Amino acid sequence: MSKEIRVPDLGGASDVEVIEIYVSEGDDIAAEDSILAMESDKASMDIPAPEGGRIKSIKVKVGDKLNEGDVIAELEEADAGDKADDEEDGTETDGDESGESADADESDRAEETPAPSRDSASRDSDGSEEQQAKESVERSADTGDEAGSTEVLTVPDLGDFGEVPVIEISVAIGDVIKPEDSLVVLESDKATMDVPASKGGKVVEILVAVNDKVKQGSPVVRIEVEGGGARSSDSEEKGKSDTGAAKDGGKSAERTSSAAAEKGESDEADSQRPEKAPKVRREATDGREPASSAVHAGPAVRKLARELGVKLESVEGSGPKQRILKEDLQDFVKSNMQAIGKAGSAGGGIRIASVPLPDFSQFGETSRQAMTKIQKLTAENMSRSWQTVPHVTQFDEADITELEDFRKAQKAAAERQNTKLTILPFLLKACAIALRRIPQFNVAQDFDRHELVHKDYVHIGMAVDTPSGLLVPVIRDVDQKSIWDIARECIELANKARDKKLKSSEMQGGCFTISSLGAIGGTAFTPIVNTPEVAILGVSRASIKPVYVEGSFQPRLMLPLSLSYDHRAVNGADAARFTSLLGELLGDIRHMLL
Ligand code: CAO
Numbered sequence: 001m002s003k004e005i006r007v008p009d010l011g012g013a014s015d016v017e018v019i020e021i022y023v024s025e026g027d028d029i030a031a032e033d034s035i036l037a038m039e040s041d042k043a044s045m046d047i048p049a050p051e052g053g054r055i056k057s058i059k060v061k062v063g064d065k066l067n068e069g070d071v072i073a074e075l076e077e078a079d080a081g082d083k084a085d086d087e088e089d090g091t092e093t094d095g096d097e098s099g100e101s102a103d104a105d106e107s108d109r110a111e112e113t114p115a116p117s118r119d120s121a122s123r124d125s126d127g128s129e130e131q132q133a134k135e136s137v138e139r140s141a142d143t144g145d146e147a148g149s150t151e152v153l154t155v156p157d158l159g160d161f162g163e164v165p166v167i168e169i170s171v172a173i174g175d176v177i178k179p180e181d182s183l184v185v186l187e188s189d190k191a192t193m194d195v196p197a198s199k200g201g202k203v204v205e206i207l208v209a210v211n212d213k214v215k216q217g218s219p220v221v222r223i224e225v226e227g228g229g230a231r232s233s234d235s236e237e238k239g240k241s242d243t244g245a246a247k248d249g250g251k252s253a254e255r256t257s258s259a260a261a262e263k264g265e266s267d268e269a270d271s272q273r274p275e276k277a278p279k280v281r282r283e284a285t286d287g288r289e290p291a292s293s294a295v296h297a298g299p300a301v302r303k304l305a306r307e308l309g310v311k312l313e314s315v316e317g318s319g320p321k322q323r324i325l326k327e328d329l330q331d332f333v334k335s336n337m338q339a340i341g342k343a344g345s346a347g348g349g350i351r352i353a354s355v356p357l358p359d360f361s362q363f364g365e366t367s368r369q370a371m372t373k374i375q376k377l378t379a380e381n382m383s384r385s386w387q388t389v390p391h392v393t394q395f396d397e398a399d400i401t402e403l404e405d406f407r408k409a410q411k412a413a414a415e416r417q418n419t420k421l422t423i424l425p426f427l428l429k430a431c432a433i434a435l436r437r438i439p440q441f442n443v444a445q446d447f448d449r450h451e452l453v454h455k456d457y458v459h460i461g462m463a464v465d466t467p468s469g470l471l472v473p474v475i476r477d478v479d480q481k482s483i484w485d486i487a488r489e490c491i492e493l494a495n496k497a498r499d500k501k502l503k504s505s506e507m508q509g510g511c512f513t514i515s516s517l518g519a520i521g522g523t524a525f526t527p528i529v530n531t532p533e534v535a536i537l538g539v540s541r542a543s544i545k546p547v548y549v550e551g552s553f554q555p556r557l558m559l560p561l562s563l564s565y566d567h568r569a570v571n572g573a574d575a576a577r578f579t580s581l582l583g584e585l586l587g588d589i590r591h592m593l594l
Contacts (some may be wrong), residue, residue, distance in 0.1 A: 001077055002056050003036060005049060009068045011159015015065035019323055020298060023073070027055045034190075034206045035072060036060070037298035039323070044298050045191030050155070051137055053077045119360045149225055152207070155218045163213040164188045171221060175584050183220050184208060201225040213324060249257040296323035305329055352383045353486045376468035390567040393538075394527040396579035397558040398586040400426075402541055406558050406589065417484060423542070423559070424516055425486040426461065429592060430585040431537060432458045432478035435512055438578050442511045443569055444532040461510035461530060462490065464497040471497040472530060474510040518542060518559070534569035535578075538562035559586065 010016055011034075034046035056074040083125075092286060127226040132588060159165060168185040201223035208220055239495065259302040296313045297305070301324055305312050308329070316333045317324035360366045371379075383437035402424065407421055414421045435442045435458050444453040458479040473493035479485060513530045516539040527538040541559040546553040563579050573580045585591050 001439055003051075003053070003077060004071045004074045005047075005073045005075055007038075007047065007066050007068050007072060009155060009159055010038075010045075010068050011161070012039050013043070013395070014067050016067070018060050018062050018064045018066060019044070019296075020319060020325060021058065021060070021062060022046075022300070022326075023055050023058070025055050025057055026383055027073075029053065030054060034298075034300050036302070037065065039296065039298070043191055043193040044296065045193075046299050047072060048190055049075070049077070051077075054592045060261065063367065078212065091425065108416055123185050125268055150204060150222050151199070151201070151225055152219045152222050153216050153219060155186075155216055156198070157216050157269060158186075158193070161186075161188050161191065161215075162424045163215045164193070166208050166212050166214060167208055168191075169206060169208070170194070171203050171206070171212060172513050173203055173206060177223065177565060184214075187302065189301060189303075190299055192297075194303055195220055197221075197223075199223070199225065205294060231369055286409075291375060298323075301326055301329055308333055352379055372468045374466075374471065375523050378470050381530070382558070384527055385528050387529050389529050391526070391529060391564050392572065392575065394563040394572070394575040394579050395524050396561045396563070396576075396583060397545075398561060398583040399547065399556045400559045400586050401557045403586055403589055404542070408475075409530070414487070417488075418568060419484065419488050419491060421483070422490075423518060424490055424514070426481045427516070427537070428460055428486050429481075429516060430582050431460055431512060433585055433592060434578050435460075436582045437581060438574055439564070440570055440574055441535050441565070443576060444571055445534070445566070455511050457509075457511070459509045459511050461507070461513040461533075462493070463513060463515040464494050466500075468500065470509065471502060473497055473502055474508065476509065512536070513541065522560075524560050524562050527564060529564055529566050531566070535563060535565040535575075537582075538564065 003559065016038045018036055019039045019041070022034050022036060027361045029035070030047050030052040031050065032048045033052075035049050038046060038047075046261070053075040056076045058073045060072045060073075061197040066072070101384040110226055126525070165188070166184050166188040167187040170182040170184055177197050179198065180196045181200075183197050184195045186195060188558040204224045206220075207222060208214060208218070214220070219496075237482050254521050260455060290412065295315070296317055296319070297312050302312065305315070305324075308331060310332060314322055315324050315328050316322070318328050319325045389430050395469060400472050403423070403426060407423065407426070439454065442455045442458065444455070457477060459476045460478045461474045465473050473496065475481075475489050475493065481489070491504070493506065496506070510533055512533055513536040515527045515536060517525065518539050518541045523543075524540055525538050527536045531538050538561070539564065542557050542559040544555045545558045547556040547558065548554075549556070561579050561582060563575055565575050
């Protein structure tokens with residue numbers, strides 16, 4: 001046995017367009033599931049299924065204009081048992097009656113309004129909304145007596161809906177509005193409605209708050225009617241007559257408002273309306289967020305957007321009249337998530353948390369200087385690495401007593417070669433050998449593809465301190481170069497860095513970085529991994545220390561090493577092996593030949 005689903009009471013609205021159909025033939029639906037969305041100029045509403053079942057046929061299509069009682073779809077009842085019960089109850093009758101039954105459901109649902117907010121709760125009790133309306137009108141009357149120019153605009157007939165929560169206030173005190181401008185947006189679980197202004201003027205008081213529940217006759221705003229034509233008694237009468245007219249004649253918000261607009265046009269006179277009324281939604285004029293009522297979307301989509309925390313103004317609608325469909329919302333969320341994912345994996349999107357700054361001038365004189373490009377980039381890179389890499393630092397010491405003797409012995413040879421030999425080229429060479437022997441340090445991690453990228457080359461960056469900030473030129477194929485070649489390249493690249501002559505290609509392709517503070521001082525530090533590399537060696541100042549060798553303490557030149565590594569790629573044992581190997585290679589440079 002099938003049942004017809006019909007358009008319920010539309011509050012008097014007629015020829016309301018079907019803008020989206022949510023179900024297909026054969027779909028199993030539950031009671032209350034939205035079947036389709038309809039939209040007039042001022043309201044969009046979802047038509048819910050009065051009961052569960054299977055959609056046998058759909059009788060309408062997008063673009064159709066429907067009226068109360070029109071058949072929307074045929075529903076095959078889900079359960080014969082239920083049907084029998086229904087028949088016993090006498091509820092299974094012809095289409096018209098099922099329409100009534102749908103209406104009855106509607107009114108039941110209308111009573112199932114959410115718990116009022118604290119604000120509205122106090123107003124709701126004991127019918128105090130009416131009381132409030134009355135007070136407002138009285139206030140208006142008071143003002144009217146003095147100024148003879150204010151009026152309270154109220155909620156028109158809302159059709160089947162009882163009390164409906166306010167979800168947005170579309171105007172602000174001081175706004176000049178014209179008839180038909182939206183004052184507030186109401187949203188029940190089935191419909192979103194703009195409450196239009198029945199006449200124009202300047203908003204002097206807003207009489208509702210978001211989450212307040214309102215119904216027909218509830219006061220919304222008080223306006224100052226330009227030209228001062230409206231007297232208090234008029235306004236009271238008009239308030240009543242607006243409501244009354246809606247009751248007697250047109251039952252819809254649309255009709256009420258258009259009737260009011262007509263009235264406004266006829267008796268309030270065009271002269272009272274500003275010649276060119278400013279836009280009420282002023283996204284461009286005062287920086288306030290545009291009201292989401294400015295976008296076309298049905299209640300189901302609005303609800304979903306709220307649940308997902310999506311601002312509908314950001315979503316492009318692909319439906320008729322740029323209406324936002326559920327798919328548009330899904331696409332929006334999907335593309336945003338993908339963008340975030342890409343930004344994360346590409347290293348972008350890292351936000352440098354800004355700490356709220358006090359007014360330093362209260363403590364003394366200050367001046368400001370713009371950050372250099374290098375400083376900004378360094379800040380971003382350091383933040384990204386600090387936030388994304390699980391760092392561990394392994395500390396060790398290398399006995400470079402013999403190395404230092406050898407290095408000093410090469411001073412004349414260095415001068416002949418027109419270069420200088422510091423500890424750094426030896427460190428670079430030792431690290432290149434260590435990277436070859438312990439290859440887990442020479443990788444990158446691709447978390448998108450869950451793969452390790454093994455590099456079969458050894459390019460090492462060296463941190464250079466320059467007046468504009470830190471730069472890291474990269475020496476290529478360190479494992480294949482002689483100590484003299486490396487020494488020359490170190491000087492050349494360091495000079496280029498300080499003279500701002502480094503090409504970007506000379507700062508790319510690094511597998512590992514050395515940060516040497518040895519010429520400056522310090523005993524140890526924790527360098528930050530230059531991601532996507534997985535390790536960095538910090539070098540501090542070498543000093544003579546008593547070292548217990550073969551039964552006695554001997555003065556040895558010890559070089560402090562601080563190896564920071566990404567613990568996802570490298571484990572602690574490998575890190576200890578790496579620094580031990582460096583100690584071995586630097587302790588006796590003949591090992592570098594093996
Ligand atoms: N222990 C003792 N002496 C050291 C030393 C160490 N660890 N490292 C260098 N020295 C000595 C050098 O041997 C040299 O002495 P001599 O003139 O007697 O030979 C002197 O200090 C000056 O060295 P240098 O700084 O000119 O040359 P370098 O090769 O050691 O370093 C460079 C070159 C570019 C790395 C360095 O100048 C630099 O800019 N370091 C700063 C790096 C930095 O800022 N890192 C921090 C980054 S944030 O993590």
